[in-house]
Amino acid sequence: MADVVVPEDLREYELMVILSPDLTDPELKAKVQELKGVLTQHGGKILAQELTPIRDFAYRIKKYDRGFYVTFHFSYPQEFVNELEKIIRIEMGVVRHLLLVCPKNYEFKGLMVYAEEAEGMRLKEMEEKKAKEQADMDRRSRPARPAARPEKPEQDTSGKEIPASKPVEQPVGKKEAPVPHVREVKPELNKVDEQLKAILDNPDIQL
Amino acid sequence: MATYQHRKNQNTDKILRFCDYKDLWLVKKFVSQWGRIVPRYYSGVPVQAQKKVALAVKRARFMGLIPFVK
Numbered sequence: 001m002a003d004v005v006v007p008e009d010l011r012e013y014e015l016m017v018i019l020s021p022d023l024t025d026p027e028l029k030a031k032v033q034e035l036k037g038v039l040t041q042h043g044g045k046i047l048a049q050e051l052t053p054i055r056d057f058a059y060r061i062k063k064y065d066r067g068f069y070v071t072f073h074f075s076y077p078q079e080f081v082n083e084l085e086k087i088i089r090i091e092m093g094v095v096r097h098l099l100l101v102c103p104k105n106y107e108f109k110g111l112m113v114y115a116e117e118a119e120g121m122r123l124k125e126m127e128e129k130k131a132k133e134q135a136d137m138d139r140r141s142r143p144a145r146p147a148a149r150p151e152k153p154e155q156d157t158s159g160k161e162i163p164a165s166k167p168v169e170q171p172v173g174k175k176e177a178p179v180p181h182v183r184e185v186k187p188e189l190n191k192v193d194e195q196l197k198a199i200l201d202n203p204d205i206q207l
Numbered sequence: 208m209a210t211y212q213h214r215k216n217q218n219t220d221k222i223l224r225f226c227d228y229k230d231l232w233l234v235k236k237f238v239s240q241w242g243r244i245v246p247r248y249y250s251g252v253p254v255q256a257q258k259k260v261a262l263a264v265k266r267a268r269f270m271g272l273i274p275f276v277k
Contacts, residue, residue, distance in 0.1 A: 016229075016270060057271035069270075071229075098270055103225055111229050111272075118232035 010043070010075040012102040017088070018061070018095040019068040021054055031092075032070055038087055044076040050110030067095050073108035152185070152193070219256050226259040228266035234273060237264060242277040 019031055032051060039046055052069040061067070076084060081099070088097050199205060221233075228234060237245050237260045244264050247257045267273045 018271065058268075058274040059271060061271050067271075096270065098266065100266075106225070109227065109229065111231075114227070114230045114232065118230075121232060 009077045009079065010045070011078050011081075012047070012073070012075050012106060013081070014100045014102050014106075014108070015039070015072045015074070015088070015097065017070045017072075017092075017097045019070060020093075020095055021064055021066045021068065023068070028068060035070065035072070035088075035092065038084065038092070039072055039074050039076065041084075042077050042080045044074055046072055046074045048073040048108040048110075050112065052111050055111075062095050064095055069111060071110055073102070073106075219252050222252060222256040222259055226256075226263045228263040228270070228272070230263075231267065231272060234260070234263050234267050237261075238273060240277065242274045 017035065019028065023031060028051075036046060036049075050069075050071045054066050055069055056066045057064065085097075085099055088094060088099070226233065237250055239245055244261050247254070250257060250260070252260065264273070268275050
């Protein structure tokens with residue numbers, strides 16, 4: 001195997017490793033350093049890395065309920081990747097690992113970065129929801145527009161009543177045609193109006 | 208969770224570019240309350256996007272970030 005690695009052989013990978021929660025702080029650091037050492041073999045290069053604080057699993061893995069997530073974004077020669085995975089699986093004693101090939105123009109983002117972004121999105125969504133609710137409340141609390149009262153036809157004070165609507169003669173034996181809705185003026189109201197006007201017009205009464 | 212009513216609200220362009228299994232905010236949108244992958248009828252994304260999302264969900268499950276079954 002050639003010791004000198006041609007840059008074209010390098011490929012970008014992402015490795016996520018779960019480390020045991022039993023590790024103490026110095027042990028954890030040593031483990032991460034060891035992983036780094038493995039990844040930089042054969043001309044490999046670490047581009048980015050992330051170490052999360054201890055995190056709960058969604059389900060039990062190898063009798064552990066929580067663990068440390070370490071993520072590396074690195075370039076590595078293609079021909080040694082199988083070997084690398086074997087080393088990680090057998091020799092490193094990790095709880096679980098996932099090695100992926102990165103797509104083109106890949107931008108590394110860790111779990112914590114995504115969590116921060118999600119928090120921002122959640123807050124934004126909450127604000128939007130609140131604003132929407134407030135707008136809804138404002139719309140409901142606003143008083144309804146009073147309907148414009150139709151102007152009444154001028155009436156004589158002589159006491160004659162104008163019939164509100166003429167009774168429509170119905171032809172017998174024929175089907176009833178739909179009658180357009182006409183707003184009827186109540187005769188009682190007309191009477192009251194007349195009385196009021198008479199009082200107002202009365203020169204004997206002074207207000 | 209994606210529902211039939213909200214099926215057109217997904218950001219498909221972002222998913223088609225790259226769907227990361229670490230982006231739990233996105234991944235959880237495509238998982239039902241019992242932890243199952245939401246079918247395309249409800250998620251409302253194109254076939255290619257649905258495939259990427261499904262893969263991301265499976266990877267996140269494998270790494271213990273989201274449960275297989277709730």
